[in-house]
Amino acid sequence: MGWVNRRRDHGGLIFLDLRDRSGIAQIVVDEKVTAAHAKADAARPEFVIAVKGRVRRRGAGLDNPNMPTGEIEVVASKLLLLNDARTPPFSPAEDAIANEEVRLKYRYLDLRRTEMQANFALRSRVAMAIRNYLVSEGFLEIETPFMTRSTPEGARDYLVPSRVHPGNFYALPQSPQIFKQILMVSGFDRYFQIARCFRDEDLRADRQPEFTQIDLEMSFPQMDNIFRVAEGFLTAAFAAAGIALTTPFVHMTYDEAIKNYGIDKPDMRLPAMVSLSDILTPELRTALKIEQSLPVLGFVIPNVGELSGTARKSLLGEVRAGFGDCGLDLLDVVRLRTNATFAPLADAISAALAASLGVPALSAADLITVVTPKLGTPAMWNYDPQWIYKRVGALRLELGAKFADKHGLFAKTGTAADFKFAWVTDFPMYEWNEETKTWDAAHHPFTSPHEDDIQAGRLTTDKGAVRALAYDVVLNGNELGSGSIRIHRKDVQAEIFRSLGMTDEEAHERFGFFLDALEYGTPPHGGIALGLDRIVMILAGATSLREVIAFPKTARAIDLMVDAPTPATPQQLRELHLRTVTRT
DSSP: OEEEEEEEEOSSEEEEEEEETTEEEEEEEETTSHHHHHHHHHOOTTOEEEEEEEEEEOOTTOOOTTSTTTTEEEEEEEEEEEEOOOOOSSOTTSSOOSOHHHHHHTHHHHTTSHHHHHHHHHHHHHHHHHHHHHHHTTOEEOOOOSSBOOOOSSSBOOEEEOSSSTTOEEEOOSOSHHHHHHHHHTTOOEEEEEEEEEOBOOOOTTOOSEEEEEEEEEESOOHHHHHHHHHHHHHHHHHHTTOOOOSSOEEEEHHHHHHHHSSSSOOTTSOOOEEOTTTSOHHHHHHHTBOSSSOOEEEEETTOOOOOHHHHHHHHHHHHHHHTTSSEEEOOHHHHHTSTTTHHHHHHHHHHHHHHHTOSOOOTTSEEEEEEEBTTOHHHHHHOTTHHHHHHHHHHHHHHHHHHHHHTTTOOOSSGGGOOEEEEEOOBSEEEETTTTEEEESSOTTBOBOHHHHHTTHHHHOGGGOBBSEEEEEETTEEEEEEEEBOOOHHHHHHHHHHTTOOHHHHHHHHHHHHHHTTTTOOOEEEEEEEHHHHHHHHHTOSSGGGTSSSOOOTTSOBTTTTBSOOOOHHHHHHTTOOOOOOO
């Protein structure tokens, strides 16, 4: 039983491709079976049918190697039309449908496609593998409320008006953060939840207003314990997709990630950046008009192919135009080699980059990029000591993406080699908000600072230098999840609130219940949350979360299938003590 995927009428024989969740089978209906043949003649794509018949091998030379069932067919002895179907706006038999809005409006048809069925079968296997692993590690699955109060999580809340408490609102949770910490206070030392979360923020391909995260918390943990558990359930999840991961993952601090990759979510499929500052003597810097005190950074994009002189000049011009007036320039290593004065420098740069890759020499197909600060750049450097690393890191990713498709830089092998994981630790505790001229929590205000930063008084004297016991797990340049060791002492939590500009009265108004709970023997605890949608998206080889969320929203947060959101009725507004105001 299933849907007619395709129909082919050969006169005396009608062939129907019957599709259900398990796949497609070819049905043969002979005109000698009169009743079945008449119904097969009436059937059209997406009709729902039931077939009874005999399975047989296909005739010699008629096998279809592109179908798992391509060696057999079913000879129908009976056929029932269970339901007809209008001509659909697109065929679920198609491999790809260009118009995404049409796909989302008729999502029930889109989900019939083989690719989408495979995505959600994968998602189910991954979620179950994670759940089974965590249960085997002694975690309890506990649900936390959807209707709660607003908490600072870095995005706007979705608010739910209360009918019985006029003028008051619940907030849908951006994460179960406070509740899972309360569960640690309550003695449930290992909690997890595959949790639904909600954030009212601008959307893009890897964001949705409602999403699912793998959320866990542990009491009395060392950071390495949390890493081990997360690596364990990721290993189980990837195994569900047929991929065997190698653990433990690479570890690096935030400062190391910025220095080596220019970003806190490094894509390690590309070689790291290398400091070339020691190679450029003061005399060489003067001759090449390079600022003396700032770093010179280089990197290699491997196997891009040997560029012609015209292509190389075009690329140099494109990059320089992208730099604008930020004070950076490119050192043309190929041109340096043609100058007797600078040829030894070009050789030294190539040798240093080759050594960083662990190879004896670079090939002509490897693209060498060296970025230098122009004279007069220090003012920008003093404003943000990491800005050069970040800008060069962005260029590294831009060039990697530019040559990726043409030269197969990120070609998938279907093995663990495709997936470069890393733990990034010791993030800054605070980040400066230029708009409000205040320090904001970089992670969330329940993250514990380093003990030595507390002891040194940096919470009040040097917020920019305070490190958080926070960590991210990163895969191929994507942040899969983040977590931290939490604050378990009321005095430290109160001090963090104060350091964020919150008075004791404001803190008690918003978090009094939580501060009170910290006074009743709260154990040290920590945890992590990883995006399930993003993990499945990567495993499915999809480019958007909408490919692995059954009923997603558009980039404008609209559900095209059910036409949501919609206005409330006057009666609903009266019951909720609300009125709407349209701004022009």
